[in-house]
Amino acid sequence: MSDNGGFIRLLFRYETRMSLHVTIADVAREAGVSRQTVSRVLNNKGEISNLTLHRVQQVIERLDYRPSSIARGLATRQTRTIGLIVPDIANPYFADIGRGADDAAHEAGYSLLLCNAVEDPDREAELLRTLEQRAVDGVVLCSSRLPEPILTDLVKRHAAVVLINRVLAGSSVICVDDARGAAMVVQHLLGSGRRRIGLLAGSQISHSSRERTRGFIEAMTAAGKELDPALTRRCDSQDMDGGYHAGLSLLTARPDVDGVICYNDLVATGVLRACAELGRRVPDDVAVTGADDTLLASLVTPALTTLRSDRQAIGATALRTLLDQLHDAQGACNTLVFQPELIVRASAP
Amino acid sequence: MSDNGGFIRLLFRYETRMSLHVTIADVAREAGVSRQTVSRVLNNKGEISNLTLHRVQQVIERLDYRPSSIARGLATRQTRTIGLIVPDIANPYFADIGRGADDAAHEAGYSLLLCNAVEDPDREAELLRTLEQRAVDGVVLCSSRLPEPILTDLVKRHAAVVLINRVLAGSSVICVDDARGAAMVVQHLLGSGRRRIGLLAGSQISHSSRERTRGFIEAMTAAGKELDPALTRRCDSQDMDGGYHAGLSLLTARPDVDGVICYNDLVATGVLRACAELGRRVPDDVAVTGADDTLLASLVTPALTTLRSDRQAIGATALRTLLDQLHDAQGACNTLVFQPELIVRASAP
DNA sequence: CTGTTAGCGCGTTCAT
DNA sequence: ATGAACGCGCTAACAG
Numbered sequence: 001m002s003d004n005g006g007f008i009r010l011l012f013r014y015e016t017r018m019s020l021h022v023t024i025a026d027v028a029r030e031a032g033v034s035r036q037t038v039s040r041v042l043n044n045k046g047e048i049s050n051l052t053l054h055r056v057q058q059v060i061e062r063l064d065y066r067p068s069s070i071a072r073g074l075a076t077r078q079t080r081t082i083g084l085i086v087p088d089i090a091n092p093y094f095a096d097i098g099r100g101a102d103d104a105a106h107e108a109g110y111s112l113l114l115c116n117a118v119e120d121p122d123r124e125a126e127l128l129r130t131l132e133q134r135a136v137d138g139v140v141l142c143s144s145r146l147p148e149p150i151l152t153d154l155v156k157r158h159a160a161v162v163l164i165n166r167v168l169a170g171s172s173v174i175c176v177d178d179a180r181g182a183a184m185v186v187q188h189l190l191g192s193g194r195r196r197i198g199l200l201a202g203s204q205i206s207h208s209s210r211e212r213t214r215g216f217i218e219a220m221t222a223a224g225k226e227l228d229p230a231l232t233r234r235c236d237s238q239d240m241d242g243g244y245h246a247g248l249s250l251l252t253a254r255p256d257v258d259g260v261i262c263y264n265d266l267v268a269t270g271v272l273r274a275c276a277e278l279g280r281r282v283p284d285d286v287a288v289t290g291a292d293d294t295l296l297a298s299l300v301t302p303a304l305t306t307l308r309s310d311r312q313a314i315g316a317t318a319l320r321t322l323l324d325q326l327h328d329a330q331g332a333c334n335t336l337v338f339q340p341e342l343i344v345r346a347s348a349p
Numbered sequence: 350m351s352d353n354g355g356f357i358r359l360l361f362r363y364e365t366r367m368s369l370h371v372t373i374a375d376v377a378r379e380a381g382v383s384r385q386t387v388s389r390v391l392n393n394k395g396e397i398s399n400l401t402l403h404r405v406q407q408v409i410e411r412l413d414y415r416p417s418s419i420a421r422g423l424a425t426r427q428t429r430t431i432g433l434i435v436p437d438i439a440n441p442y443f444a445d446i447g448r449g450a451d452d453a454a455h456e457a458g459y460s461l462l463l464c465n466a467v468e469d470p471d472r473e474a475e476l477l478r479t480l481e482q483r484a485v486d487g488v489v490l491c492s493s494r495l496p497e498p499i500l501t502d503l504v505k506r507h508a509a510v511v512l513i514n515r516v517l518a519g520s521s522v523i524c525v526d527d528a529r530g531a532a533m534v535v536q537h538l539l540g541s542g543r544r545r546i547g548l549l550a551g552s553q554i555s556h557s558s559r560e561r562t563r564g565f566i567e568a569m570t571a572a573g574k575e576l577d578p579a580l581t582r583r584c585d586s587q588d589m590d591g592g593y594h595a596g597l598s599l600l601t602a603r604p605d606v607d608g609v610i611c612y613n614d615l616v617a618t619g620v621l622r623a624c625a626e627l628g629r630r631v632p633d634d635v636a637v638t639g640a641d642d643t644l645l646a647s648l649v650t651p652a653l654t655t656l657r658s659d660r661q662a663i664g665a666t667a668l669r670t671l672l673d674q675l676h677d678a679q680g681a682c683n684t685l686v687f688q689p690e691l692i693v694r695a696s697a698p
Numbered sequence: 699c700t701g702t703t704a705g706c707g708c709g710t711t712c713a714t
Numbered sequence: 715a716t717g718a719a720c721g722c723g724c725t726a727a728c729a730g
Contacts (some may be wrong), residue, residue, distance in 0.1 A: 036725080037725070058358075075726080098463070111479065301650050370707085382716075417708070419706090423708070423721095441709090
């Protein structure tokens with residue numbers, strides 16, 4: 001029965017030229033072996049006589065057969081698919097991480113299920129569940145905005161998870177040493193003679209923003225500078241507009257500020273605009289620094305002093321860590337910290 | 350037997366707190382109905398007594414049951430997954446398209462399998478096969494670099510394909526009217542009194558580059574300008590470096606050039622640098638235009654006159670077109686052309 | 699070395 | 715309105 005069905009399907013296929021999928025049964029029949037034997041050559045398993053091996057391989061090529069990933073997934077409980085959740089793929093920062101992750105995944109024969117959390121915690125939680133339903137082998141979760149208890153719960157439901165830029169007990173973490181980066185910037189500004197340094201921080205729910213703020217505070221304190229809350233602003237949005245307004249606010253309230261450390265390059269660019277409007281020269285009157293070393297950092301005038309981290313490497317490392325964790329039961333919970341690099345340009349020489 | 354197995358599994362689950370998947374059988378048993386009944390409430394199919402409906406729904410919630418996508422995929426031959434192939438997700442141009450596509454996909458309950466072709470035709474072909482193997486419901490293929498016969502073949506193997514920025518007989522296409530965009534730029538420069546206009550083209554294998562070149566030629570001819578091949582350069586790479594070198598070459602060979610139309614904003618930015626080095630003022634001595642209206646277009650000095658197209662909309666439209674094609678057997682082959690918008694800034698007022 | 703028998707978790711006939 | 719049986723395409727466990 002089964003054979004007849006297959007035969008008829010095959011005929012049908014030839015007649016209509018509309019290739020329904022070739023299945024392992026088609027190959028088995030054509031090669032005159034059982035499906036199991038075909039499966040064995042597919043997975044290089046067991047010992048097979050060279051004769052049948054070649055014969056099966058021939059048929060596979062002739063029929064241009066490719067095993068169905070879904071069927072395989074159902075049988076093996078492995079989909080060779082990794083979920084990648086980022087706050088926004090249109091943000092070059094995350095696009096780079098995505099690129100790195102995709103490279104590493106492809107190299108290992110995995111595919112990436114891309115998910116945009118659109119900076120929304122609820123959406124992020126939903127995505128985590130969707131990925132579970134889709135039976136991904138693991139998840140790379142980037143800059144999670146989820147509160148810890150919820151995150152802990154959701155993470156547990158996956159066989160393997162690697163977090164980027166967010167720490168969580170019991171999970172592998174890849175992150176940038178944002179605190180140290182901020183400290184480097186502080187030291188650089190102090191070293192070049194700046195006395196009144198302001199901070200334009202990012203969102204409170206962003207791990208990297210909190211870390212950068214912490215690094216700022218520690219470095220200032222260590223240098224014996226007293227912290228003046230009036231020298232700090234939190235940007236409404238972490239982009240040019242947010243930087244522009246926060247910068248305007250800070251510089252008008254405190255004209256004595258001679259250095260502004262910004263959450264990222266976009267914010268810094270907004271501050272440059274604010275400076276231009278206020279007639280304050282950069283870097284002569286005030287030094288401005290960014291973070292992330294995005295493309296625009298080197299293109300704005302003056303070019304931005306900023307912090308660089310190899311985002312593609314971070315994405316790739318996250319994915320490889322995940323695969324390690326998947327294959328070795330032991331590599332349970334690593335933490336990997338990337339060190340940022342200070343790039344000195346005209347905005348804060 | 351089957352029931353016993355399920356029961357034991359369930360016990361095991363409760364004991365270890367290590368939730369193996371809850372299956373439809375678990376729900377059925379707990380609710381005291383058959384699996385089909387559960388399946389029916391899952392898919393709102395058939396008529397079910399309100400009583401059992403509620404009972405089953407209760408159990409589903411209590412057990413936090415979610416049907417397995419892979420099992421469903423095997424049974425229905427639908428994965429609710431769309432493959433998205435782009436030349437490079439780290440390129441903001443494609444990242445935006447990806448963002449738009451993801452939004453539209455998520456809205457419709459689909460997921461996106463992200464694939465980077467890394468500008469490599471072989472890789473692109475391989476990805477198309479991989480997606481087939483993974484049984485995606487359809488593919489959005491962005492800026493394909495594949496030769497037509499091969500592309501035609503590969504496309505046939507998928508139930509539905511939508512191409513972006515690449516035309517192909519028999520396929521749905523979403524593209525930007527690059528020729529018209531280039532023509533608009535030509536007319537703008539001519540209208541502002543430029544006489545010797547050069548062109549820095551992109552790669553020959555890029556559809557948009559060919560189209561922009563065609564639009565340039567047609568508009569120049571239509572305006573009665575004779576085409577001087579010496580006023581054209583093809584950039585080695587379509588980035589700042591490529592623009593810088595091509596610009597240097599053009600402007601030194603032909604100092605009479607008073608307008609340069611560039612393949613994209615990056616190339617234009619490179620030309621700005623070349624101009625600065627040669628002491629040619631922009632826009633007084635020479636007008637420079639870009640394309641794509643990337644973030645940097647408004648940030649460089651002088652800001653770039655450029656062409657804008659709504660890339661997120663393009664991505665979203667592509668995906669919706671794909672879904673239409675998937676659901677209506679008729680919507681076989683649409684062509685949708687987005688019109689670019691000329692953004693006039695300081696580099697070519 | 700190879701074939702048989704059983705699932706993986708779900709939807710889809712058919713009965714009832 | 716509900717249940718039983720079968721199949722999707724593949725791998726795993728056990729024969730031989």
